[in-house]
Amino acid sequence: MKKYRDIVGDGGSNIVGQVEEQQSRLRERLTAVRRIVAVVSGKGGVGKSAVAVNLAAAFAREGSVVGVLDADLNGPSLARMLGVRGRTLKVTEAGVPPAMNAQGIRVMSMDLLLPSDETPLSWDATTQAESHVWRGNMEANALREFLADTAWGPLDLLLLDLPPGADRLITVAGLVPSLSGTVVITIPAEVSHLVVKKSITVARETRAPILGLVENMGGYVCPQCGALGELFQGTGGEALAAEVGIPFLGSVPFDPRLAAAADRGVPFVTEHADTPSGRAFLDIAARIRFALFAPSPSSSPPPG
């Protein structure tokens, strides 16, 4: 049996031609998208998806047309968090229109394409040793396909919710040359800061500007009395942002209702805008909006 390395050229599949064709379709689709922002963190579980969902809802509240792409192919969570789980996507000649949630947010996720809850996405490699490279390549190919085939229509903002790992941003920045910026998420714990610093170094290697750092779970809001207590001991996100020289976008306190809202498929800001965490999301969205769409250098940013 031939191994792929024995095949001369592309084995007659014109793979290079196919990739080029997809990449040009991707570019064409994204011309109708005004701004594209990647939500990143080297660290897992710090709230990238929660931030992406609530930023999307905050922009939608202000009348923006927003899409969110779940770039986490192995552990997709956005369809659930935005309440579109179980929708079946139709393939049309013009591509695959994304699912639309109750707030009008367009959602594309691997979750909407897998046949059942138990089906994991697996990347078959020829050998164990090759599996890492193979997975990286397969992920990049799948993302390219996602971006090339999703019929977003005109959008003001497309948010890309990335899986953990700094290398993921390099892949996405390569696929999306028109990336407008990145938002980096951390929690106020030293272990997170160490990893997040690495992501910031990687983000600097892309052409897209770093819009700023969001500190998630910065304290705990008591649901009974509303007081803000400390959750993690360690340097805050604001000090980290100052240390590495990027803007600090704000701190979102931990609120148990946020996780409950995500599990019910409703963005937290939609139901709880007037809470410390809700206001934090709205303020962060306002700062990002300003960074992305500021009309002139003479206008002043929202107060921080």
Ligand SMILES: Nc1ncnc2c1ncn2[C@@H]1O[C@H](COP(=O)(O)OP(=O)(O)OP(=O)(O)O)[C@@H](O)[C@H]1O
């Ligand atoms: N500020 C918060 N208050 C309460 N719960 C939160 C908050 N932020 C995130 N969560 C919850 O914490 C869990 C992890 O968050 P989330 O899935 O957004 O992290 P993530 O960084 O996207 O994870 P992954 O690395 O797996 O993609 C979720 O259940 C989410 O609802």
Ligand SMILES: [Mg+2]
């Ligand atoms: Mg996530």
